[in-house]
Amino acid sequence: MKTAIQSAEVIVDIGGQPIRLCCGDPRFLDMVRQRYAGYVSSTSDAKFEFEIELAEPNGESRDEDVQVSWNSGQWHMARGDFRAQFNPAALRGRIRQTINPYSLDSVLRIVHTLLLARQGGFLVHASSAVRNGKAFLFAGISGAGKTTMARLAPADAKLLTDEISYVSFLQDRYIAIGTPFFGELSRVGENVSAPIACLYLLAKGDKNTIEDVSGVDAVRGLLENILFFAKEPELVTIVFEAACSFVKRVPVRRLTFVPDNRVWELIV
Amino acid sequence: MSENQKRYVARSTAIAARALGDELMIMSAISSTLFTLNETAMAIWEAADGATSLEEIVSARICGRYDVVPEVAMKDAEEVVAELAGHGLLLVSPEPIAPAGSPVSKELA
Numbered sequence: 107m108k109t110a111i112q113s114a115e116v117i118v119d120i121g122g123q124p125i126r127l128c129c130g131d132p133r134f135l136d137m138v139r140q141r142y143a144g145y146v147s148s149t150s151d152a153k154f155e156f157e158i159e160l161a162e163p164n165g166e167s168r169d170e171d172v173q174v175s176w177n178s179g180q181w182h183m184a185r186g187d188f189r190a191q192f193n194p195a196a197l198r199g200r201i202r203q204t205i206n207p208y209s210l211d212s213v214l215r216i217v218h219t220l221l222l223a224r225q226g227g228f229l230v231h232a233s234s235a236v237r238n239g240k241a242f243l244f245a246g247i248s249g250a251g252k253t254t255m256a257r258l259a260p261a262d263a264k265l266l267t268d269e270i271s272y273v274s275f276l277q278d279r280y281i282a283i284g285t286p287f288f289g290e291l292s293r294v295g296e297n298v299s300a301p302i303a304c305l306y307l308l309a310k311g312d313k314n315t316i317e318d319v320s321g322v323d324a325v326r327g328l329l330e331n332i333l334f335f336a337k338e339p340e341l342v343t344i345v346f347e348a349a350c351s352f353v354k355r356v357p358v359r360r361l362t363f364v365p366d367n368r369v370w371e372l373i374v
Numbered sequence: 375m376s377e378n379q380k381r382y383v384a385r386s387t388a389i390a391a392r393a394l395g396d397e398l399m400i401m402s403a404i405s406s407t408l409f410t411l412n413e414t415a416m417a418i419w420e421a422a423d424g425a426t427s428l429e430e431i432v433s434a435r436i437c438g439r440y441d442v443v444p445e446v447a448m449k450d451a452e453e454v455v456a457e458l459a460g461h462g463l464l465l466v467s468p469e470p471i472a473p474a475g476s477p478v479s480k481e482l483a
Contacts, residue, residue, distance in 0.1 A: 322410050329408060339404060346401040
């Protein structure tokens with residue numbers, strides 16, 4: 107049923123999952139449109155909807171760990187700067203935060219990890235780019251070289267993200283999709299997708315080398331980088347299965363590299 | 375060994391396991407910790423149905439397969455079981471353990 111008072115809204119479509127964000131404050135929605143430029147949808151159809159309530163700033167901290175829990179049919183997400191709920195059955199949620207772009211960004215990352223898990227996909231700490239119709243992922247912890255690989259990408263590569271890669275499982279293959287989730291590069295990824303040709307686990311070294319990683323080491327290397335907020339046993343199992351499935355279908359290699367553009371000559 | 379000294383072992387349901395090549399990976403759904411089992415541990419793990427005693431498992435799956443003295447095999451198996459149980463991957467009981475339903479069957483997002 108429509109409410110008597112319609113709040114303004116913007117639809118952000120990441121990975122083919124359009125989320126309607128409703129808020130009574132047009133300044134905030136303008137900020138959302140700018141922040142997610144390239145991912146704002148003009149469709150009137152959104153599968154999911156979040157009502158955003160803005161609170162007055164009160165010294166909130168974004169340094170705390172995010173807490174995600176499942177209770178009474180809803181996901182509950184909280185950090186110093188926001189509280190949110192998401193009811194997956196109703197496809198609806200609520201966010202309470204101050205006017206800033208970071209809280210919503212965190213909620214969207216969490217929500218997408220939850221949505222993707224059910225579909226065999228995941229978000230992973232990796233930069234990624236599409237070249238010659240193939241997507242390449244470069245995974246690693248902070249400082250491993252994700253942003254460096256993105257920065258060194260040749261001009262004909264389309265950058266999907268320098269920070270958080272969106273991995274979807276579609277028609278028995280893994281696809282990387284652009285995201286607006288950026289890191290040091292502060293650049294929204296291109297909203298394009300391609301089948302994943304390889305996942306590289308990054309390490310910096312004094313020469314460029316590539317070695318195959320398989321089996322347990324590949325799963326472990328991937329799991330270490332998957333964004334994983336909820337601790338519910340069923341979700342842990344699903345993510346584990348997704349990681350095992352991924353390494354069976356996609357080559358995983360360790361890329362030790364010198365940070366200059368010659369490294370991209372090895373990426374084929 | 376008398377009947378009441380037997381121990382029964384059963385795989386925890388709060389785990390996810392997957393064989394990859396010759397290795398078995400187990401992820402604890404409670405702690406999100408990843409474990410890899412060696413050949414001996416895999417043999418015990420696969421036979422840990424809650425109805426077969428550890429002694430029978432060692433006799434059939436370890437001594438029957440490897441050239442090892444039963445006492446040594448049993449001691450090694452006890453260490454493996456203690457470690458797996460310590461991580462919540464195996465349940466150990468002096469009585470047979472009834473099969474449990476999945477603890478993770480609730481519908482999530």
